[in-house]
Amino acid sequence: MHPWAARIQRAALFMFASVCTWYSGYLLVELIPDAPFSSAVHSLRSFRERPVLQAPAPKRQKCDHWTPCPPNSYAYRALSGGGRNKPAKLCFEDELLIGEKAGNVGRGINIAIVNYMTGKVIATQYFDMYEGDNSGSMTKFIQDAPEKSLLFMATHDDGGSRLNLEARGAVEALGSKEIRNVKFRSSWVFLAAKGFELPAGTQREKINHSNKAKNRYSGWPAEVQIEGCIPKEPH
Known part of the structure; x- marks a missing residue:
């Protein structure tokens, strides 16, 4: 096989692999519902906003x-x-x-x-x-x-x-x-x-x-x- 033909073949394979990767990612995003992600964000936000418990001040004698x-x-x-x-x-x-x-x-x-x-x-x-x-x-x-x-x-x-x-x-x-x-x-x-x-x-x-x-x-x-x-x- 000529060298130029080998280069063309490698380029074609690279493009095919890139398209497959993009399409797989697209399907993954479409198939996973938004709820778990939203719930995770909400949980992190709630944790940050949750009041910090403090020990009560000692009673004055x-x-x-x-x-x-x-x-x-x-x-x-x-x-x-x-x-x-x-x-x-x-x-x-x-x-x-x-x-x-x-x-x-x-x-x-x-x-x-x-x-x-x-x-x-x-x-x-x-x-x-x-x-x-x-x-x-x-x-x-x-x-x-x-x-x-x-x-x-x-x-x-x-x-x-x-x-x-x-x-x-x-x-x-x-x-x-x-x-x-x-x-x-x-x-x-x-x-x-x-x-x-x-x-x-x-x-x-x-x-x-x-x-x-x-x-x-x-x-x-x-x-x-x-x-x-x-x-x-x-x-």
Whole structure:
């Protein structure tokens, strides 16, 4: 066979194969219904538009605890001040006893008295220990607290410069182990029970004197806090 004849034959075979392939594809498209393809597209679109399930936000607990207190108990949280612009906070049963939003927090020692039997606040007051002689009024405030009372205390700024021995003794009589160590700008919190005993293991007191210049308060001691749950039945 001549070379040119062989080339013509190959070209004819190629064209025949191309026509067969095109026709087969045409028949395939005609025979397959549109429904499966449309359904696939619809399924992909629905999957994309389907709302993403998210875990529910954790329920907020009283006084910002991580976990709820047991039934028949009180929740509390005492936070000292930290730096010039972060005042103290005293929270009991999710009520802000003393704090910036309550408008009753101040420099010195902040004290809230709560009726242990009813859970109701009796009195709140802060005592400036940087200016003026307020140790005497603070001592009287503590001593006038009725029996079966909870006393929450927290410093902001200076709670120690003008705190005299009589006032320190009144707090020490309530069970404080650190009141003698409170000095200029110490961060200190304390929970006391008057006329009854708190359960063993109750977080009652914490103090911080550290004033490292590298902390977030530019040399002021960082805040300290205590929190926990108190059974409503006295011990």
